[in-house]
Amino acid sequence: MSGAALDVRAVWKYFGDFPALRAVTLGVAPGECLAMLGRNGAGKTTLLKILAGLSTVSQGSVSVFGSEGHSSGARRKTGVLGHGIGIYDELSARENLELFGTLYGVANPGQTALDWLERVGLNHVAHARAREFSRGMRQRLAVARAFLHAPDLLLLDEPFTALDDRSIALLQRLLAERLAAGATVVMSTHQLREAMELATHWALLVRGKLVHKGERTPEILADPAWVYRNYGEDS
Amino acid sequence: MRHVLTIAWKDLRSELRTKESINAAAAFSMVILVLFSFVLDISGDAREFGGGLLWLVFAFAGALVLNRSFAREQSNDCLDALVASPLPGWALFLGKALANFALLAVVELIALPVFGILFNADWLRFPGWIALTCALATWGMTVIGTMFSALTVNLRLRELMLPVLVYPMLIPVLMAAMQLTSALLSGTGITGDDWVWVKLLIGFDIIFTSLSLALIDVILVN
Amino acid sequence: MKTKILMAMALFSGLYLVRNLYVILLQLPDEAAQGAIYRIMYFHVPGWITSFSAYFLAAVASIYYLVKRDSRADEFAVALTEVGTIFTMLGLGTGMVWARIIWGVWWVWDPRLTWAFICFLIYAGYLLLRKTIDEPGQRARIAAVVSLFAFVSVVITYKSIDWWRTQHPGAVLSFRTGGEQRMDPAMEHMLFQNWFALTAFAGVIMMLRLGQERMQRELDALRRYTHNL
Numbered sequence: 001m002s003g004a005a006l007d008v009r010a011v012w013k014y015f016g017d018f019p020a021l022r023a024v025t026l027g028v029a030p031g032e033c034l035a036m037l038g039r040n041g042a043g044k045t046t047l048l049k050i051l052a053g054l055s056t057v058s059q060g061s062v063s064v065f066g067s068e069g070h071s072s073g074a075r076r077k078t079g080v081l082g083h084g085i086g087i088y089d090e091l092s093a094r095e096n097l098e099l100f101g102t103l104y105g106v107a108n109p110g111q112t113a114l115d116w117l118e119r120v121g122l123n124h125v126a127h128a129r130a131r132e133f134s135r136g137m138r139q140r141l142a143v144a145r146a147f148l149h150a151p152d153l154l155l156l157d158e159p160f161t162a163l164d165d166r167s168i169a170l171l172q173r174l175l176a177e178r179l180a181a182g183a184t185v186v187m188s189t190h191q192l193r194e195a196m197e198l199a200t201h202w203a204l205l206v207r208g209k210l211v212h213k214g215e216r217t218p219e220i221l222a223d224p225a226w227v228y229r230n231y232g233e234d235s
Numbered sequence: 236m237r238h239v240l241t242i243a244w245k246d247l248r249s250e251l252r253t254k255e256s257i258n259a260a261a262a263f264s265m266v267i268l269v270l271f272s273f274v275l276d277i278s279g280d281a282r283e284f285g286g287g288l289l290w291l292v293f294a295f296a297g298a299l300v301l302n303r304s305f306a307r308e309q310s311n312d313c314l315d316a317l318v319a320s321p322l323p324g325w326a327l328f329l330g331k332a333l334a335n336f337a338l339l340a341v342v343e344l345i346a347l348p349v350f351g352i353l354f355n356a357d358w359l360r361f362p363g364w365i366a367l368t369c370a371l372a373t374w375g376m377t378v379i380g381t382m383f384s385a386l387t388v389n390l391r392l393r394e395l396m397l398p399v400l401v402y403p404m405l406i407p408v409l410m411a412a413m414q415l416t417s418a419l420l421s422g423t424g425i426t427g428d429d430w431v432w433v434k435l436l437i438g439f440d441i442i443f444t445s446l447s448l449a450l451i452d453v454i455l456v457n
Numbered sequence: 458m459k460t461k462i463l464m465a466m467a468l469f470s471g472l473y474l475v476r477n478l479y480v481i482l483l484q485l486p487d488e489a490a491q492g493a494i495y496r497i498m499y500f501h502v503p504g505w506i507t508s509f510s511a512y513f514l515a516a517v518a519s520i521y522y523l524v525k526r527d528s529r530a531d532e533f534a535v536a537l538t539e540v541g542t543i544f545t546m547l548g549l550g551t552g553m554v555w556a557r558i559i560w561g562v563w564w565v566w567d568p569r570l571t572w573a574f575i576c577f578l579i580y581a582g583y584l585l586l587r588k589t590i591d592e593p594g595q596r597a598r599i600a601a602v603v604s605l606f607a608f609v610s611v612v613i614t615y616k617s618i619d620w621w622r623t624q625h626p627g628a629v630l631s632f633r634t635g636g637e638q639r640m641d642p643a644m645e646h647m648l649f650q651n652w653f654a655l656t657a658f659a660g661v662i663m664m665l666r667l668g669q670e671r672m673q674r675e676l677d678a679l680r681r682y683t684h685n686l
Contacts, residue, residue, distance in 0.1 A: 016594055053319060080315070400582045406578075450602050
């Protein structure tokens with residue numbers, strides 16, 4: 001599977017003796033938008049953490065853009081949005097984005113930060129501390145942080161959960177834009193409708209096992225709950 | 236290397252904006268100085284106990300700064316964002332250690348003159364040696380403190396475990412710094428017998444800095 | 458089969474220790490300067506060597522864990538460190554008794570003694586830390602790092618008699634003095650024999666602890682499994 005954006009091979013992840021992921025094999029081609037479904041505790045977050053290089057595999061291998069493990073080159077092309085927003089409360093909006101722009105090697109971090117603040121509608125508070133922001137503003141700032149280096153791979157852990165309308169619209173617009181530019185997206189989600197609109201593929205994890213991966217068909221878009229009716233419970 | 240400075244600058248900037256831990260550490264160091272004045276029989280001469288007292292103050296007050304180092308990253312899962320970025324683990328560690336070192340140095344610079352006045356100690360008699368001792372010992376404290384702050388960042392009982400782990404690890408550094416500082420305060424300066432402590436400080440710094448840089452990735456990526 | 462070997466080892470080390478005690482107490486003469494109490498040396502010195510060997514092996518096991526992420530290495534590390542800590546306590550205890558008789562006090566803040574005590578504190582902290590972490594992978598990872606940091610204190614303690622002028626005696630054993638005989642050969646020979654016996658005994662309790670640790674982990678895994686049913 002050369003040329004894959006993500007190549008996950010027979011990955012096991014143990015927490016002690018408890019297998020959180022069991023022999024997960026998954027290939028994601030460039031340009032795919034994969035919605036990862038599954039109950040809480042099914043291993044979605046664990047898998048995303050491994051893909052983001054925040055966690056190691058117990059067995060198996062993961063390669064990102066053809067490079068085994070997590071080279072700094074692969075990390076530079078990856079944007080991550082996890083459960084936490086990853087924003088420093090004591091720094092201003094602009095300083096937050098500049099910091100991550102610098103870390104990701106963006107050409108002109110200062111200007112990039114300002115551009116992105118404008119895109120997410122925070123340019124009027126660029127110099128205010130993130131601590132003073134409302135929840136929605138913080139979320140938009142977090143979205144800008146994950147997107148500002150124009151990543152070729154986006155790893156989003158339940159991105160639509162707890163987002164307000166404006167942030168959801170923003171995130172969908174940005175995702176569509178990155179997808180149009182050929183980027184790959186992997187997101188875990190419970191919000192079937194929001195996710196399925198963008199998804200080209202979907203996968204289902206049940207107790208650490210990947211039980212399905214396939215294209216998103218128009219039928220699913222019409223009735224997303226079909227997924228759970230057919231694959232949902234195994235006991 | 237640029238990343239190291241980016242991280243150090245980020246930490247310093249957020250700390251200087253609130254001055255939370257530095258104010259707390261400076262205030263706490265004053266409290267300890269006063270407390271010690273009750274314990275020790277002070278006849279206006281800090282020669283015998285000065286070194287010990289000073290480094291206990293630095294160690295206890297410094298711990299406040301060091302504990303915050305990685306705890307600061309925890310609030311919004313910022314640590315995950317940093318680890319997922321192209322920033323190498325060693326650069327993250329060094330950057331945070333540099334910031335902590337600067338903050339501890341500020342606390343020490345506040346505490347030293349106060350100590351000098353309250354305990355009638357002539358701490359400026361050997362300025363070069365005092366600076367060297369402080370620099371070496373503070374770096375040792377910083378490395379251990381930063382490393383264990385990272386180690387315990389996700390632990391349930393971190394407040395309990397940190398002092399139990401950190402202070403014994405720090406004893407070598409503190410012991411050496413106390414011996415040297417006492418020698419400097421008493422006016423004898425560094426003599427032949429004291430060199431072993433200088434060597435110990437240098438060795439400690441080198442060994443624990445290398446160990447930390449080698450092992451930090453293991454701690455950050457689980 | 459395994460238990461039989463262990464039983465044989467236990468029997469061997471037990472009998473060997475009894476035999477050594479007989480020789481030490483009844484056959485060897487008193488030492489010229491210290492009299493009868495010098496005999497505590499036969500336990501004090503090999504006890505410390507056994508303790509430090511256990512810490513060394515624990516550090517090796519910790520490195521192995523960090524490289525291979527094999528939880529069996531972590532089992533060894535915890536069993537070895539616990540045995541090492543027991544022997545550290547034995548070493549501190551015998552040292553105190555000896556000091557009381559020869560120096561007249563239980564304890565002096567001499568570099569060697571101080572470092573030994575720091576070692577004990579650090580490894581006690583290591584064992585405490587293990588108890589506070591529930592997730593086995595995280596526990597093994599963090600404990601392995603702490604074990605490596607802790608081992609530096611063992612090295613300093615071991616070398617402290619060379620680096621400082623201590624009240625505690627300097628190196629006497631021939632392998633540390635470069636072959637120079639600072640001790641009666643018969644006494645040194647007996648010391649090595651008791652070292653061997655104590656190490657065998659330490660090995661036995663280490664293996665027992667290892668088996669218990671494995672059982673404990675199996676139980677934990679099963680309990681976790683049933684929670685997830």
